[in-house]
Amino acid sequence: MEKPTKGEQTRATILDAALQIASKLGLEGLTIGSLAEATSMSKSGLFAHFGSREDLQLAVLEHAAQRYGERVFLPALKIERGLPRLRALFGHWLDWTLSSGLPGGCIMISAAAEYDDRPGPIRDAVIANQHRGNAISQKAVRLAIDEGHLKADTDPEQIAFEMLGIVLASHNHRRLLGDKEARKRSLLAFDQLIARHAAPRKTLKAVSR
Amino acid sequence: MEKPTKGEQTRATILDAALQIASKLGLEGLTIGSLAEATSMSKSGLFAHFGSREDLQLAVLEHAAQRYGERVFLPALKIERGLPRLRALFGHWLDWTLSSGLPGGCIMISAAAEYDDRPGPIRDAVIANQHRGNAISQKAVRLAIDEGHLKADTDPEQIAFEMLGIVLASHNHRRLLGDKEARKRSLLAFDQLIARHAAPRKTLKAVSR
DNA sequence: CCTACCGATCGGTAGG
DNA sequence: CCTACCGATCGGTAGG
Numbered sequence: 001m002e003k004p005t006k007g008e009q010t011r012a013t014i015l016d017a018a019l020q021i022a023s024k025l026g027l028e029g030l031t032i033g034s035l036a037e038a039t040s041m042s043k044s045g046l047f048a049h050f051g052s053r054e055d056l057q058l059a060v061l062e063h064a065a066q067r068y069g070e071r072v073f074l075p076a077l078k079i080e081r082g083l084p085r086l087r088a089l090f091g092h093w094l095d096w097t098l099s100s101g102l103p104g105g106c107i108m109i110s111a112a113a114e115y116d117d118r119p120g121p122i123r124d125a126v127i128a129n130q131h132r133g134n135a136i137s138q139k140a141v142r143l144a145i146d147e148g149h150l151k152a153d154t155d156p157e158q159i160a161f162e163m164l165g166i167v168l169a170s171h172n173h174r175r176l177l178g179d180k181e182a183r184k185r186s187l188l189a190f191d192q193l194i195a196r197h198a199a200p201r202k203t204l205k206a207v208s209r
Numbered sequence: 210m211e212k213p214t215k216g217e218q219t220r221a222t223i224l225d226a227a228l229q230i231a232s233k234l235g236l237e238g239l240t241i242g243s244l245a246e247a248t249s250m251s252k253s254g255l256f257a258h259f260g261s262r263e264d265l266q267l268a269v270l271e272h273a274a275q276r277y278g279e280r281v282f283l284p285a286l287k288i289e290r291g292l293p294r295l296r297a298l299f300g301h302w303l304d305w306t307l308s309s310g311l312p313g314g315c316i317m318i319s320a321a322a323e324y325d326d327r328p329g330p331i332r333d334a335v336i337a338n339q340h341r342g343n344a345i346s347q348k349a350v351r352l353a354i355d356e357g358h359l360k361a362d363t364d365p366e367q368i369a370f371e372m373l374g375i376v377l378a379s380h381n382h383r384r385l386l387g388d389k390e391a392r393k394r395s396l397l398a399f400d401q402l403i404a405r406h407a408a409p410r411k412t413l414k415a416v417s418r
Numbered sequence: 419c420c421t422a423c424c425g426a427t428c429g430g431t432a433g434g
Numbered sequence: 435c436c437t438a439c440c441g442a443t444c445g446g447t448a449g450g
Contacts, residue, residue, distance in 0.1 A: 010419090023326070026323060029237070032444080044419080044446085052445080130381075164381065165376075169377060189370070242427065242429090253435080424446080430441100
């Protein structure tokens, strides 16, 4: 039950093309017609794989979430827990949003802006994805506290919030303004954020209050 | 030459309605048909005021930029230069993006995400607006350095970059995730950013290197 | 997976 | 500012 069906292969090909379109024009800019042309298929052929445009959009989101897992989350898991892993997570995240191999920008970031006022299943999926990513960031921060790398009173939610801000600013500066320094600025901002919460040296397990 | 023409009034009414739609659905979601219905005008009636949809979108952007000037930039100018003005600028900016009186989110933020991969006049206008806002932030930081409130080696570009990040994260958390703490988190992040670069007390004009 | 079609809506124009 | 219209494209379906 491991062999990919012909249909599954086609579906994967379609999703890759859809992801490319969505990265440039956003999920709202992804139309059945444009996807049909990109895949050299008929519109009804696409409907055989995805019952509706909304289903397609949801599948594209899930496809992107899976890529995030492969490129950001899993590689970070292989790094020793604590500050090293947190740093790896941030670095991979930054690379993912700036150069994911797609022709356009990060689909999660554009979708967040597109659907913050469009109620429905897609918005719900975007929110769920953000919560997943947020939980991953917070977990990495918490481990860094447990390892004694960050001060015990560090607030994981606040750090995750600021990490998101740096990534968003970076995406904006790089992709919209063409700022080549964006990545450097982001790493500097992250380093200073961490330095601000770093535990005094030689402290192993931070003292609980 | 101060009296507003009948046509100018109508134009202003149209722009207000257009801004409301665009704040919810983005500039790409603003269609002539939806605007015609919102204003109880015919589509061709709208074309009498704006030659094309693109002209309309550009006018909406300019309209929003003007509001930003009234609500963020001008009020900050009335505060004494230095840290107080920088703080006021950030606070007004945050309020503007979170609750501008519009039904949806900040149009500049959504437009930045929508057009980062859509070349053309609208993208150019979005970039120009961002550069204007960025220059305003940097100027406020530079004045705070000159007043001796921030250390002389503070990099205005880096501070402006991080301020943008905090605002973007705030907008995302508040509008997409419904996080009521977003504003508090943003102010905390800003305070820590400033504290990190604050000049030692009693230093008037920072020593030039 | 296809051809052939549907009603609705898109931006825009002619003519007044 | 309007009515009345244009070709193109939208998401989606019937029938195979």
